[in-house]
Every structure is written in structure tokens, then in C-alpha cells.
Amino acid sequence: xxxxxxxxxxxxxxxxxxxxxxxxxxxxxxxxxxxxxxxxxxxxxxxxxxxxxxxxxxxxxxxxxxxxxxxxxxxxxxxxxxxxxxxxxxxxxxxxxxxxxxxxxxxxxxxxxxxxxxxxxxxxxxxxxxxxxxxxxxxxxxxxxxxxxxxxxxxxxxxxxxxxxxxxxxxxxxxxxxxxxxxxxxxxxxxxxxxxxxxxxxxxxxxxxxxxxxxxxxxxxxxxxxxxxxxxxxxxxxxxxxxxxxxxxxxxxxxxxxxxxxxxxxxxxxxxxxxxxxxxxxxxxxxxxxxxxxxxxxxxxxxxxxxxxxxxxxxxxxxxxxxxxxxxxxxxxxxx
Amino acid sequence: xxxxxxxxxxxxxxxxxxxxxxxxxxxxxxxxxxxxxxxxxxxxxxxxxxxxxxxxxxxxxxxxxxxxxxxxxxxxxxxxxxxxxxxxxxxxxxxxxxxxxxxxxxxxxxxxxxxxxxxxxxxxxxxxxxxxxxxxxxxxxxxxxxxxxxxxxxxxxxxxxxxxxxxxxxxxxxxxxxxxxxxxxxxxxxxxxxxxxxxxxxxxxxxxxxxxxxxxxxxxxxxxxxxxxxxxxxxxxxxxxxxxxxxxxxxxxxxxxxxxxxxxxxxxxxxxxxxxxxxxxxxxxxxxxxxxxxxxxxxxxxxxxxxxxxxxxxxxxxxxxxxxxxxxxxxxxxxxxxxxxxxxxxxxxxxxxxxxxx
Numbered sequence: 150x151x152x153x154x155x156x157x158x159x160x161x162x163x164x165x166x167x168x169x170x171x172x173x174x175x176x177x178x179x180x181x182x183x184x185x186x187x188x189x190x191x192x193x194x195x196x197x198x199x200x201x202x203x204x205x206x207x208x209x210x211x212x213x214x215x216x217x218x219x220x221x222x223x224x225x226x227x228x229x230x231x232x233x234x235x236x237x238x239x240x241x242x243x244x245x246x247x248x249x250x251x252x253x254x255x256x257x258x259x260x261x262x263x264x265x266x267x268x269x270x271x272x273x274x275x276x277x278x279x280x281x282x283x284x285x286x287x288x289x290x291x292x293x294x295x296x297x298x299x300x301x302x303x304x305x306x307x308x309x310x311x312x313x314x315x316x317x318x319x320x321x322x323x324x325x326x327x328x329x330x331x332x333x334x335x336x337x338x339x340x341x342x343x344x345x346x347x348x349x350x351x352x353x354x355x356x357x358x359x360x361x362x363x364x365x366x367x368x369x370x371x372x373x374x375x376x377x378x379x380x381x382x383x384x385x386x387x388x389x390x391x392x393x394x395x396x397x398x399x400x401x402x403x404x405x406x407x408x409x410x411x412x413x414x415x416x417x418x419x420x421x422x423x424x425x426x427x428x429x430x431x432x433x434x435x436x437x438x439x440x441x442x443x444x445x446x447x448x449x450x451x452x453x454x455x456x457x458x459x460x461x462x463x464x465x466x467x468x469x470x471x472x473x474x475x476x477x478x479x480x481x482x483x484x485x
Numbered sequence: 486x487x488x489x490x491x492x493x494x495x496x497x498x499x500x501x502x503x504x505x506x507x508x509x510x511x512x513x514x515x516x517x518x519x520x521x522x523x524x525x526x527x528x529x530x531x532x533x534x535x536x537x538x539x540x541x542x543x544x545x546x547x548x549x550x551x552x553x554x555x556x557x558x559x560x561x562x563x564x565x566x567x568x569x570x571x572x573x574x575x576x577x578x579x580x581x582x583x584x585x586x587x588x589x590x591x592x593x594x595x596x597x598x599x600x601x602x603x604x605x606x607x608x609x610x611x612x613x614x615x616x617x618x619x620x621x622x623x624x625x626x627x628x629x630x631x632x633x634x635x636x637x638x639x640x641x642x643x644x645x646x647x648x649x650x651x652x653x654x655x656x657x658x659x660x661x662x663x664x665x666x667x668x669x670x671x672x673x674x675x676x677x678x679x680x681x682x683x684x685x686x687x688x689x690x691x692x693x694x695x696x697x698x699x700x701x702x703x704x705x706x707x708x709x710x711x712x713x714x715x716x717x718x719x720x721x722x723x724x725x726x727x728x729x730x731x732x733x734x735x736x737x738x739x740x741x742x743x744x745x746x747x748x749x750x751x752x753x754x755x756x757x758x759x760x761x762x763x764x765x766x767x768x769x770x771x772x773x774x775x776x777x778x779x780x781x782x783x784x785x786x787x788x789x790x791x792x793x794x795x796x797x798x799x800x801x802x803x804x805x806x807x808x809x810x811x812x813x814x815x816x817x818x819x820x821x822x823x824x825x826x827x828x829x830x831x832x833x834x835x836x837x838x839x840x841x842x843x
Contacts, residue, residue, distance in 0.1 A: 171679070197679070203709070208668045208702035215672015215686070218658070221679070223672075238699070242662045243669060251653035252644035 152296060153323035156262075157187050159300035160224065163308055164195050170308070171216055172199040173209050174226030184228045185264050185323055206232050210239035213259040218247060222308055223259055230265025230317065231277045244313045245289040256311035260304075266319040266371055266422055267454075267470050272461035278423040278454075280317050284400040284432065290349075291400040293369040294318045296328045297335060297352040298397045306348040317399075319371035319422070338381065343406040347398075351406040355392040356384035362392040364416035364483045367407060367433060369399050372420045375476045383477075389484045399429060404436065411437055411445075418450040418483045422471045425453035452479035543642075543654075545626025548832035561603070561756045562813055563825045565595040568619045569810050570833050571628060572787070575618075575635060579791055583841070585637055588649045591619040593754070593786030596809035597719050598623040600759035601687065601779065604767045607656065608684030610677075612670040615650045616719075617659035620689050625654045628833065632840040640843050663690070664697025667716070671703045674712035674776070685770050687715040693724030695733060695740060704744040707776040714776035715767065716741070721785040726795055741778040752782035754809040757816075 150158075163170045172188060178201040182189025192199040202209050206227055213223035227233055233240075240261065247257040267276035283291050290312045294300055307314050330340035330352060341353045354377060355362050368376045373395040383389040392410050396403060411417050417437055419430035430451030437449050455469035547553065549567040551560040572590040579588065591598065598619035602611065605624070613620040621631055627642060634641025635649050642654055650661035660666050670688035677684045694700055695718075707714045720737060722729050741748045749766040753759055759781065766779045784804040788794035794801070814822055 203702070203705055205702035205706060207665075207699045208671070208706050211665060211668020211699060211703065212672035212675055212706065215669040215674070216676050217672075218669070219673050219676030219680075221676055238662060238665050239668070243660060243665050246651075246660075247653075247658075250643065250647050250651045251658070252646050254643070254653045255658075 151324055151326055152294065152300070152318075153185060153187050155327050156294065156300045156318065156323075157189060157191070159304045160188060161191060161194070162301055163222075163224070163304050164191065164198060166305075167222055167308060169220060169222040170198065171221050171223045172226065173202055173213060173223060175202055175204055175206075175209075175228045177201050177226055183226060185320060187262075187264075187318075187323070188226065206235035207239055210236035210244065210259070210261060213261070214239060214244045214247070214257055217244075217257045217259045217313075218255055225259065225261045227261060227263040229271075229275050230263040230279055231274050233261075233263060233279050233283070233315075236261065237282070240283065240289065240313070240315065241286055245286050248311070249288050257313055258308075258311045260307055260314045260316055262316040262318060264318050264320040264323070266321060267459050267466060268321050268371075268472075270461055270463050270466060273458040276459040276466070278317070278319075278421070280315065280399070281421075281423045281428055283315050284429055286400075289313050289315060289400075290398055291315045291317065292349065292398050293396075294322060295352075295370055295373050295395050295397070296322060296325055297330060297340070297354070297373070297395050298350065299327065299329055303349065303397055310347065317370060321371045322374065325374065336381065341406075343403070343409075345403045345405065349396075349398040349403070351394060351396040351403055353392055353394045353406055353410060354380075355390070356381065357390045359392055359410065359413045362390045362410075362414050364391045364418060364480075365394060365407070365410040365414045366391050366418045366420060366480060366483075367394045367396075368420040369396055370422070372422050372471055372476065375471070375473050376420055376480065379473065379477045379480055383480065383484070389481075391480065391484060402433065402436075404440075407433070407437070408440065411441060415441070415444060415446045416483055417445070418452065418479055420452045420471065420476060420479060422454055424456040425451075426456050428453050447483065450479065450483050452476070543627055543630055546628065546832045546836070548828040549622075549628055550626035558757075558813070558816055559821060559825060561599055561760065562810075562817055562822065563829060564599045564623060565756060565810055565813065566825060566829050567628070567833070568595040568598065568622050570829055571622060571631075572618060574833060574837060576787070576791070578837070584635060586635075586648050587790045588618075588635065589616040589790050590787045591616050591785070593784050593804065593808065594719055594721060595619050596754055596756035596759050596813070597717065597781050597783060598689075600756050601689075601717055601763045601767075603760055604763050605656075605685070605687065608677075608682055609656065610670070610673050610684065610686045611657045612666045612673070612686070612688040613652075613657070613659040614663060614666060614689060614691065614694070615659075615661045616691065617650060617652060617689070621652050621654065621657055621659065624657045627654060628836045629839055630654070632836050633843055636840055636843070638840065638843045663694040664699035666690070667694070667700045667703040668706075671707045671712055671714050674707065674714040675710065677713055678710070678773075683771065685713045685715050685767065687717060689717045689719060691724065692718065692720040692722065692729055692733060692737065693727075694718075695737065696724070701740075701744075704741065704746065704776070708745040711773065711775040713770060713773055715770045716746070716776065716778045718778060718780045720780065720782045722782075723785060723789070723796060725789045726793065737780055741780070745775065747775070747777040748780060749777065750780040750782075754783055754807045754812055756809055756813045
């Protein structure tokens with residue numbers, strides 16, 4: 150099943166299983182069903198609980214906060230991840246703060262979903278991966294969808310917990326088929342699922358046993374899929390073996406599966422699509438360099454898009470974004 | 486122990502440190518209360534009778550919020566006087582170096598809080614802003630919880646984390662970032678609508694808040710969805726140090742009517758006039774035909790926070806002539822007013838002493 154449909158089904162299941170779930174967002178009702186069609190069909194079946202709003206991202210996030218403070222489980226869709234800037238005050242100064250600043254008297258379990266990322270030629274304000282601005286916001290979890298995580302499972306776990314969540318969905322994943330681990334395998338590779346206490350799994354994929362992998366690649370979302378394809382080809386064609394670690398929750402990170410892999414491979418590459426500088430990769434590099442000081446075979450490598458605006462031109466966009474070619478180049482560097 | 490209605494409270498707000506248990510007895514005829522605190526000593530509960538009704542965090546002292554059976558005019562006065570003296574006491578404690586951080590007193594605006602909240606019940610919710618003490622005290626009466634909070638004590642309503650501007654109690658919340666509280670209050674209103682509750686969500690904002698866009702996104706949505714939202718705008722003419730004339734274009738009223746809200750506008754510091762307007766406005770909101778706005782033109786008689794008042798002295802002095810405590814206090818008999826003042830003074834002193842001792 151393609152990722153867009155599987156997220157839609159996950160939302161449908163959430164609406165079915167919990168009366169407190171409310172969906173708010175721009176253009177999410179039928180027949181349009183959302184800019185990326187994720188919510189198609191839901192408003193027909195849940196007309197009171199799936200609502201299109203005016204173009205008011207701050208109010209969408211703010212209303213969700215009020216709903217959550219009142220015991221509901223709101224899920225907002227922000228049409229493009231670029232528009233998260235319009236929710237920043239609500240996320241940082243309201244949603245993520247209420248429980249802690251009121252000393253635990255309330256909870257504010259808002260989930261904000263947003264399609265993000267480039268590769269579609271939408272240009273500077275409809276292509277970004279702005280999630281790095283939300284990493285490290287206290288009491289906020291940033292989660293990324295991927296092909297190897299079942300959105301129904303992720304949503305179910307999030308809906309049983311009370312943390313506010315920013316859920317990043319790369320728009321290039323929507324038309325791709327989910328590749329969920331089955332019998333310890335994904336597409337022939339070994340797939341190990343690590344489930345921490347708070348329940349959001351990290352999937353580690355390797356073509357051969359970990360002891361035979363010479364490096365670890367850490368990536369999430371669409372970049373994880375690009376890395377999986379490259380690693381799969383390098384394994385078959387060139388016997389270059391690396392382990393790919395794909396977390397569902399990217400901030401704060403679940404370090405255990407990352408540590409477990411690096412502890413064996415002693416080499417790490419972190420890939421992300423957001424622009425370089427003050428990144429997820431630099432945080433991971435700082436942590437891993439400290440944890441494995443003196444034990445790594447090379448400095449932690451990071452790869453990110455160029456720190457500039459995302460051009461609309463297909464050629465120029467491909468020049469600055471993390472494409473398959475750049476992912477391969479970065480992997481070859483740590484594999485050398 | 487006096488015969489009467491007995492209630493035992495653990496003295497705990499969720500998450501707060503534990504306080505000694507307290508037994509409150511209420512006399513069935515005259516409504517007087519006496520309080521017994523239990524001190525755990527050598528494994529035994531020893532009852533020690535306290536002379537005055539002493540509140541614990543989460544409870545209201547009748548001497549501050551209203552004595553059962555007292556005339557309404559006296560009740561309104563008592564509640565305003567309570568807020569005024571609380572705020573003045575805070576400023577004094579700051580002067581004495583006993584408080585940390587900052588505060589935004591509502592001196593001059595007490596009547597707004599008292600008049601509006603007089604018409605709210607348990608199903609209603611109040612969201613307030615940085616200048617929230619008056620709203621909090623009118624809503625909860627929990628002077629000790631607030632005093633302890635501002636003193637940074639674990640027994641404070643938010644364990645000392647929230648401080649002056651970030652308060653939470655049943656049916657009440659506040660936050661320090663202006664426009665953002667408006668959609669939060671609208672979300673609470675939407676929850677009430679979905680619940681089928683008859684409650685209202687009331688949000689207090691200032692004239693300065695009209696500069697932030699989240700306010701207008703919310704007015705539009707609240708009106709479209711006919712949310713049971715009440716926006717109370719206290720126009721005190723100054724946004725921190727900037728006068729309305731340098732801040733606000735057009736008319737405040739038009740900003741609400743443009744979105745289809747019913748507007749109840751009043752220029753007054755008289756609690757009885759405000760009380761009458763609030764009653765009508767809230768009654769309309771309870772018809773659930775959409776949000777309403779109450780626009781109150783008033784004045785802040787104190788500085789914005791502490792020692793930061795550059796307004797013309799003659800302008801401020803002229804407004805003291807309309808001090809809401811005096812405007813309404815003149816209606817009371819001299820002895821009745823003096824009796825209330827004494828009770829409020831003594832109750833507040835208890836609160837301060839108790840909070841300092843925590």
C-alpha cells in the first residue's frame with residue numbers, strides 16, 4: 150500500500166478507535182481530501198470531526214492546543230512543512246510548554262502532521278525540510294514517517310501518550326509503497342526493530358550480519374529510502390556493506406539502536422535533507438563523538454542540503470538538495 | 486470542634502508538595518468557618534485550632550472573596566479591594582527584595598475582572614494574559630496559591646515554575662505571549678461545543694494584543710464556527726510604554742464587528758456598570774449563536790510591570806479620580822467599608838505570612 154493511503158487509513162483507524170480524535174487543516178475535507186489526498190474520504194465519514202479551516206496556520210495550531218487542554222486528541226495538518234513557521238509560536242510557547250509550565254496539571258497532546266521536503270520543483274517556500282528548527286524544543290517530539298514504519302502503529306502509540314508531536318511526512322514518500330519489516334526482513338535484507346519504552350521503533354537494515362558491516366548510515370524519511378536503495382545496490386554490485394538505521398522519532402533521538410550499530414561498525418554517516426549547518430547530523434555527531442571518543446575509525450560524517458533557498462528549476466534544485474547521487478557520494482566516502 | 490459541615494482537604498494540588506491536612510468546619514447557621522490544621526507529631530495527629538480562617542493553596546478565604554449572605558455591593562467592593570491590596574502587597578514585597586522576577590499589576594482594572602467573572606460558573610473557562618492576577622483571584626480566590634507561586638515556592642499553584650504570568654487552576658489558565666492565548670481559548674470553546682456543554686470560554690486580552698495576527702485568525706474562525714467564545718478586551722490606553730494613538734488604527738469595535746461578533750462596549754471603571762454589561766454580554770454568548778466581545782475602556786493606574794512608568798503624571802493623576810475602588814466604595818457605608826478593608830487586610834496578611842513561612 151502506498152504511504153499516502155496508509156497514513157489515511159491510520160487516521161481513519163484513529164477516528165474510529167477514539168472519539169476524542171479531531172482533524173483540522175486547510176482543504177482537508179472531501180471531495181478535495183487534502184493537498185496530498187491523505188485525508189480523502191475521512192470528512193464524509195466523520196463530518197463533525199474532520200474540518201477544513203481558513204488559511205490560518207497559527208489558529209489551527211492554537212485551536213488544537215485548546216482542544217488538547219480540554220481532553221481532546223487533535224491532529225492538525227499543515228499543508229506544507231514550510232508553513233510551520235506560522236505555527237512556531239504556538240508550538241514552542243504554547244503547545245510544548247503547557248504541561249511543564251503548569252507543573253503537570255494539564256497535558257497538551259497535539260499532533261501536527263505536515264508534508265515536507267523537496268524534489269517536486271515547488272520552489273523556495275513549498276519544498277523545505279524545516280524540522281531542524283524544532284529539534285531540541287523541550288517537551289516536543291519530532292517524528293518522521295518512513296516506508297519501514299507503519300503509520301497506524303506510530304499513530305496508535307502517539308495517541309496513547311501525552312507529548313505534543315510534530316510528524317514530518319516527506320511528500321515524495323506518499324506515492325511509494327510501504328516496506329514494512331516482515332519475518333525479520335525487508336526486501337531480503339536483515340531488518341531489526343528496536344522498540345524503546347516510549348514505543349516508537351527504530352528499524353535497522355543490513356544486507357549481512359552487523360559484524361560484517363563497515364559503517365552505519367543514520368537517516369530518516371525520504372532520505373532513508375534513498376540510502377536504502379543505494380546501500381542495497383552497493384551490497385549486490387560491489388560488496389560494500391553498511392547498516393542503515395531508520396528512526397521513527399528523530400528528536401529527541403533514541404540513542405540505543407544508534408549506539409548498538411556504531412559500537413560495532415565504528416563509523417557513522419548521518420544524512421538529512423534539511424539544509425546544512427546546526428543540524429540533526431551535528432547533534433548526533435557531537436553525541437556519538439563523545440560517546441565513542443577514541444574508538445571511531447573516522448570522524449562522524451554528515452550530509453545535508455546546501456544552505457541556500459531551494460530553486461524551482463529542476464536542474465538547480467537537484468544541484469543543492471540531497472539527491473540519490475549525493476547520498477551515494479556521501480556513503481562511498483565513509484565506505485572507502 | 487464546632488458542629489457543622491465538615492470537609493477534609495489534603496491541601497494538595499496535583500504535583501505540588503504536600504501540606505499538612507486541614508479540616509474546615511462551616512457553621513450551618515451563620516456560615517462562619519473555622520479551620521484546624523493537623524501537625525504530625527510523634528506519630529500522632531495533633532489538632533491545633535487556628536484563630537482565623539486560614540486558607541490553604543487551592544482554597545478561597547471568605548474574607549477576601551465574599552462572606553456568605555453579604556449584600557452584592559459589599560461583595561463586589563470586597564473582591565476588588567482584595568485584588569487591589571494583593572497587587573499592592575506584591576509591589577511592596579518586590580521593593581523589600583522578597584520576590585524574584587517580574588509582575589504586571591492590574592491596579593485600576595480590578596472592576597473588569599470582578600464584574601465579568603461574577604457571571605461565570607464551573608462549566609466556564611477563563612484564559613488570561615500577562616496581567617492575570619486580578620482574573621485569577623476573581624476566578625479562584627486562591628490568594629495563597631498565587632502568592633506562593635510568585636514567591637517561587639513548590640506549594641504555589643504551578644510549583645513555582647509558572648510564576649506571575651503562567652497560572653493554571655480549575656477553570657483558569659494564563660500565558661505570557663499575547664495573541665496566542667486567543668486561539669487557545671477558541672480551542673477550549675470548540676471543545677465545549679463538541680462536548681455539548683453549556684459553558685463559555687472567556688479570554689481576557691489588552692489593547693496591545695490587537696497588534697498580533699493570531700487574534701484575527703481566531704476571530705474569523707470563532708465566528709465562522711459560532712464558537713462559545715467571549716473576548717474581553719481591556720483597553721487601558723497603553724501597550725507597555727506606547728500609547729494607543731501610536732499603536733491602533735481605526736476603531737477597536739470595528740475590528741470585532743468586521744468578523745461578525747456581537748460587541749458590548751463600555752467606557753467605565755464602575756463595577757456596577759461593568760457588571761450590568763457583562764451580564765448582558767454573557768447572556769448573549771450563552772445563546773450559543775456565536776462569539777461576543779466585551780470592550781472595556783479603562784486605565785492602568787500603575788506601571789506596566791515595575792518602575793517603568795513614563796506616562797505624563799497629570800494624565801495618571803486625573804485617572805486616579807476614576808479609581809474603581811473609590812467609585813464603588815463611596816456607595817458603601819463608612820463602617821461597612823472600613824470593616825471590609827480590615828478583614829481584607831488581615832486575611833491578606835495571613836496569606837503573606839503563611840506564604841513566606843512555606
